Amino acid sequence: MNIRRHPVAAPLSLLILLFMWLPLIVVAVNSFNTDTIMAGWGGFTGHWYSLAWNNQDVRTGLKTTLIIAVASSVLSLIVAVTGALWWRNASPKARAVYDGLIFARIILPEVVFATALFFLFLKVHFSLGLTAIVIGHTVWNSAYAAIIVQARMAGLDPALEEAAADLGATPWRAFRRVTLAALMPAIIAAGLLAFTFSFDDVVTSVFLQGASDSPLPVVILGMIRFRITPEINAIGLMVMLFTVTIMSLAVIIYATAGSLGRAGRRGSMLDMYR
Amino acid sequence: MTDSTLLNDPLTRGALLRRAGAGAFGLSAASLLAACGSSSSSGSTGGSASDVVAGQAILSNYPGWMGKDNLAAFHAQYPQASIKMISNATSSTAEVVLQFKSKQYDFLLADTSDAGQAADADLITQIDWSKVPNIANISDKFRKAYPWGLPTDYGKVGIAYRPDLIGNATITSWHDLWELIPRYSGQTVFIDLERDCMGSTCKYLGFSSNTTSADDMQKVQDAITSVKPHLKAFLNTNIGAGLINGSTAMAMDWDYDVALLQQKNDKIKWVLPEEGVHAYLEGFTAVQSTSKIAVIEAFLNFLATPKQYADFVNTTGTAYMMPKATPLVEKSISQNPILVPTDEVLAKTEFDKYLGADGATLWSNTWNAIKAA
Amino acid sequence: MERDQGGVAVQQAVTSESAQPPRRWRRPAVGGLSRLALLLPTLVITALFFVIPLVLIAVYSFGTVNQVNFDVYFGWTTQNYRDFTSALYVHTLARSVVLSLSTTLSCAVLGFIFAYFISRQPPRAQQLLLVAVIIPFWTSFIVRTYAWVDLLQNLGPVDRFARALGLHGHIDILYTPYSIGIGILYSYLPLMILPIYVSLERIDPALYDAAADLGATPFRQFRRVVLPHAVPGLIAGIIIVGVPALGEYVIPEILGGGKTLMAGNLLANQFLETGNYPFGSALAVTVMVVLMALLFLLRKAQPAAEVQ
Numbered sequence: 001m002n003i004r005r006h007p008v009a010a011p012l013s014l015l016i017l018l019f020m021w022l023p024l025i026v027v028a029v030n031s032f033n034t035d036t037i038m039a040g041w042g043g044f045t046g047h048w049y050s051l052a053w054n055n056q057d058v059r060t061g062l063k064t065t066l067i068i069a070v071a072s073s074v075l076s077l078i079v080a081v082t083g084a085l086w087w088r089n090a091s092p093k094a095r096a097v098y099d100g101l102i103f104a105r106i107i108l109p110e111v112v113f114a115t116a117l118f119f120l121f122l123k124v125h126f127s128l129g130l131t132a133i134v135i136g137h138t139v140w141n142s143a144y145a146a147i148i149v150q151a152r153m154a155g156l157d158p159a160l161e162e163a164a165a166d167l168g169a170t171p172w173r174a175f176r177r178v179t180l181a182a183l184m185p186a187i188i189a190a191g192l193l194a195f196t197f198s199f200d201d202v203v204t205s206v207f208l209q210g211a212s213d214s215p216l217p218v219v220i221l222g223m224i225r226f227r228i229t230p231e232i233n234a235i236g237l238m239v240m241l242f243t244v245t246i247m248s249l250a251v252i253i254y255a256t257a258g259s260l261g262r263a264g265r266r267g268s269m270l271d272m273y274r
Numbered sequence: 275m276t277d278s279t280l281l282n283d284p285l286t287r288g289a290l291l292r293r294a295g296a297g298a299f300g301l302s303a304a305s306l307l308a309a310c311g312s313s314s315s316s317g318s319t320g321g322s323a324s325d326v327v328a329g330q331a332i333l334s335n336y337p338g339w340m341g342k343d344n345l346a347a348f349h350a351q352y353p354q355a356s357i358k359m360i361s362n363a364t365s366s367t368a369e370v371v372l373q374f375k376s377k378q379y380d381f382l383l384a385d386t387s388d389a390g391q392a393a394d395a396d397l398i399t400q401i402d403w404s405k406v407p408n409i410a411n412i413s414d415k416f417r418k419a420y421p422w423g424l425p426t427d428y429g430k431v432g433i434a435y436r437p438d439l440i441g442n443a444t445i446t447s448w449h450d451l452w453e454l455i456p457r458y459s460g461q462t463v464f465i466d467l468e469r470d471c472m473g474s475t476c477k478y479l480g481f482s483s484n485t486t487s488a489d490d491m492q493k494v495q496d497a498i499t500s501v502k503p504h505l506k507a508f509l510n511t512n513i514g515a516g517l518i519n520g521s522t523a524m525a526m527d528w529d530y531d532v533a534l535l536q537q538k539n540d541k542i543k544w545v546l547p548e549e550g551v552h553a554y555l556e557g558f559t560a561v562q563s564t565s566k567i568a569v570i571e572a573f574l575n576f577l578a579t580p581k582q583y584a585d586f587v588n589t590t591g592t593a594y595m596m597p598k599a600t601p602l603v604e605k606s607i608s609q610n611p612i613l614v615p616t617d618e619v620l621a622k623t624e625f626d627k628y629l630g631a632d633g634a635t636l637w638s639n640t641w642n643a644i645k646a647a
Numbered sequence: 648m649e650r651d652q653g654g655v656a657v658q659q660a661v662t663s664e665s666a667q668p669p670r671r672w673r674r675p676a677v678g679g680l681s682r683l684a685l686l687l688p689t690l691v692i693t694a695l696f697f698v699i700p701l702v703l704i705a706v707y708s709f710g711t712v713n714q715v716n717f718d719v720y721f722g723w724t725t726q727n728y729r730d731f732t733s734a735l736y737v738h739t740l741a742r743s744v745v746l747s748l749s750t751t752l753s754c755a756v757l758g759f760i761f762a763y764f765i766s767r768q769p770p771r772a773q774q775l776l777l778v779a780v781i782i783p784f785w786t787s788f789i790v791r792t793y794a795w796v797d798l799l800q801n802l803g804p805v806d807r808f809a810r811a812l813g814l815h816g817h818i819d820i821l822y823t824p825y826s827i828g829i830g831i832l833y834s835y836l837p838l839m840i841l842p843i844y845v846s847l848e849r850i851d852p853a854l855y856d857a858a859a860d861l862g863a864t865p866f867r868q869f870r871r872v873v874l875p876h877a878v879p880g881l882i883a884g885i886i887i888v889g890v891p892a893l894g895e896y897v898i899p900e901i902l903g904g905g906k907t908l909m910a911g912n913l914l915a916n917q918f919l920e921t922g923n924y925p926f927g928s929a930l931a932v933t934v935m936v937v938l939m940a941l942l943f944l945l946r947k948a949q950p951a952a953e954v955q
Contacts, residue, residue: 005767006764006767008760009760009763009764009767010764012760012761012764013760013761013764013765016757016760016761016836017761017776017779017780019833020779020780020783020833020836020837021779021783022794022798023783023786023791023792023794023795023798023833024782024783024786024791024794026794026797026798026804027786027790027791027794030794030797038797075688075692078688079688079689079692082684082685082686082687082688082689083685083686083688083689085685086682086685086686086689089682096946098689100939100942100943101689101693101697101698103886103938103939103942104697104701104935104939105693105697106886106887106890106891107886107890107891107934107935107938107939108701108931108935109891109894109911109914109915109931109934110891110894111894111896111914111915111918111919112704112914112918112927112928112931113697113700115704115918115924115927116700116701116703116704117696117700119700119703120699120700120703135692135696136696138692138696139692139693139696139697142689142692144838144887147842147883147887148841148842148845148883151842151845151846151879151880151883152845152849154879155849185845185848186845188774189777189841189844189845192777192778192781193781193837193838193841196781196784196785196837199785200784200785200787200788202788202789216787217787217788217789220787220789220790221789224789224793228790228793232790233790233794235787235790236786236787236790236791237786239785239786239787240782240783240785240786243785244782244785247778
């Protein structure tokens with residue numbers, strides 16, 4: 001982080017980063033507060049964490065949410081990437097429809113969509129539950145993912161993939177080494193975003209959960225109906241740490257699998273010629 | 275009393291479980307099932323009503339809103355029967371009525387508006403009181419106000435304030451409050467719920483908190499919008515918390531919330547205003563489509579015994595309605611003047627009623643207008 | 648969706664795109680079947696699980712509801728649409744638009760600064776910063792939003808900090824439209840940062856050096872190198888932040904103290920509180936139609952459409 005090179009952007013960015021972390025710090029601090037109402041600082045206690053840890057609803061909720069978030073992210077990425085690949089060679093009219101559908105998915109208020117999907121599933125006797133939630137999440141997650149992947153795709157030259165094919169690479173290899181590699185930053189960003197959205201979602205999850213286990217945000221919702229307590233803060237923090245751990249593990253595994261080196265680097269086309 | 279012992283206090287525990295009512299978070303999937311009427315049922319479609327107390331009855335309820343041992347003890351007494359409790363987070367009448375309609379549950383926690391409307395829509399099963407003789411333990415006033423099932427708890431809305439922050443003035447009525455709000459601008463909190471906020475305003479203006487007159491509602495709207503610029507906020511959670519550190523000076527708040535706040539700061543005073551108060555009243559009501567009515571009736575009868583009801587009250591910390599249970603209820607509840615249902619208090623309390631479809635729409639529109647102002 | 652127009656010579660050098668006139672779309676070399684296979688996931692997700700529910704909503708918007716048992720009757724009435732032209736709702740909508748717009752613009756500025764900063768870092772640092780931005784958002788939306796109540800309240804940390812710096816009185820931010828704005832800005836910032844970052848990340852660092860070598864001032868470098876690349880990301884960010892911000896109802900409820908009714912509250916109330924599905928559907932349909940029309944006009948107004 002070279003401040004001298006970016007005299008304006010650097011300090012501002014650090015301030016922005018602080019801004020992003022401020023609530024997290026508050027949550028963390030309050031999760032140790034003996035004052036139940038958190039009107040002030042009552043003293044330090046780890047009691048809330050043991051409460052949270054032993055809360056069966058919370059554990060089930062966390063597991064449920066993780067399953068949903070991972071499933072939805074993966075599906076959304078599949079939809080987004082395949083769609084973006086199709087888009088490359090699509091007619092302008094087809095593209096307009098495709099883009100319009102992305103736009104529509106983003107602008108439709110979630111509460112409206114969730115209600116509509118809910119009524120629809122009931123009419124066709126599609127059972128509510130985890131699958132329904134994953135589907136619901138994927139509908140709008142894939143739209144966000146598509147935007148990010150598209151933004152990246154716009155700069156890729158299909159001729160490069162052809163060139164690789166000419167040089168003897170199989171289509172799949174050409175795709176993987178050229179296009180997929182170049183798209184990787186966008187895929188990672190889109191995947192992270194989709195995961196985060198799913199993880200945090202309340203509206204769609206509540207509508208489509210049926211009688212299945214509640215995802216964690218819904219559990220938390222039920223708990224704060226009267227009062228926010230440090231236990232809820234403890235849950236929030238625990239969940240965050242848990243997710244960070246999982247993500248780190250995923251990254252480590254992915255890195256040791258070897259392909260992170262090339263894919264993670266800035267995917268300049270010129271890279272291919274170095 | 276240190277805060278760690280507070281954690282074991284039933285009042286605190288109860289408060290932690292207490293629902294706030296309607297708000298931005300009023301959501302529940304099952305509750306919005308089938309405005310069109312179709313749904314997948316879960317074994318509670320009508321079969322022949324049996325007198326044998328056997329089978330599993332499904333209850334939709336707020337998380338933890340049940341005595342610690344109630345369900346286990348019930349099962350011990352009736353080995354062939356059990357209650358399965360599904361947690362929900364409903365808040366609006368619309369959601370609860372749709373829960374009745376969805377046929378997913380056998381009985382529900384429903385307040386007077388919910389049950390009243392559900393009854394209007396033919397969605398409930400009336401309890402056969404001859405099977406629930408212990409209902410006699412519950413005070414008459416509550417039974418009359420909640421005829422559809424077993425009433426379990428209620429909550430009054432009064433005033434909580436810090437005299438030291440308002441020049442040591444004394445508040446004894448809603449009139450006092452309305453007068454003080456502009457003088458201490460930005461320091462008063464109202465409840466962010468239709469029935470509670472406007473119901474209290476009805477009391478201030480001197481008419482019933484169950485009015486369905488458009489004129490009355492216009493007066494209510496004017497009364498609230500006139501002080502709205504001076505209000506700190508409409509809140510539906512942590513309502514009176516600001517009274518503790520002084521960022522709030524006056525609050526419209528529920529009795530059990532204030533009882534809890536007083537433990538944190540004894541400068542907080544509770545007022546049951548002269549003009550009277552309104553209160554919500556809720557209980558367990560059976561769904562029309564249930565085939566487990568025998569189990570439900572047995573359970574309600576079981577819950578209405580002093581020992582079981584005391585367990586319920588001690589776990590939830592709610593204001594209660596069974597004098598016989600008093601010896602078994604924890605002192606922090608049974609001896610708290612804010613919570614004790616004396617005749618004097620009850621005389622000033624008007625329970626919410628179902629207002630009918632038109633009444634509900636009128637209230638809803640008035641509330642929208644107030645919020646939009 | 649806006650695509651990168653590729654109108655900058657520098658970018659063309661990098662991607663070796665040729666600026667094709669839009670009408671010359673050539674039939675792709677890849678076979679039809681595999682193209683259909685590529686489209687299938689999208690088709691399933693959108694046609695089945697998006698378009699159909701949307702149609703349902705549109706149908707509801709012309710129906711009526713029984714307020715007692717919430718049966719919806721399909722009566723083909725336009726009453727629902729007429730209902731919300733009342734002054735009450737127009738006022739609310741206007742206020743929401745203003746708040747959403749100002750918040751989105753602030754978000755765009757801050758998001759751009761941060762995205763630019765990230766994009767200029769070495770790859771490892773980029774990933775670290777991205778993750779650092781996302782991590783707080785794994786702490787549950789509701790918990791985070793209530794943390795802002797703690798932060799912004801009088802006698803809270805921000806207030807005490809301001810007073811320590813010499814402020815007389817209190818910050819009086821909580822439960823005002825400003826706190827709603829801060830809450831929305833906060834919640835949507837990652838959504839703004841990511842697309843801009845993805846756009847900027849494409850820029851070959853060599854370009855900055857090249858521009859500098861050619862004598863460009865830092866400002867000029869910025870204008871000629873950075874800005875054109877950022878535009879698609881910026882536009883994407885503004886749309887995916889601005890529109891959902893309009894529909895927000897949770898943040899205004901929590902941080903606004905219930906005193907500021909926003910369009911999102913109005914809409915959500917119909918579905919969650921009142922149970923007036925036809926009216927809510929009419930609101931939703933209107934919003935959708937207006938925004939889609941805007942999108943359509945925007946695309947028409949563009950001279951060079953798809954360049955690829």
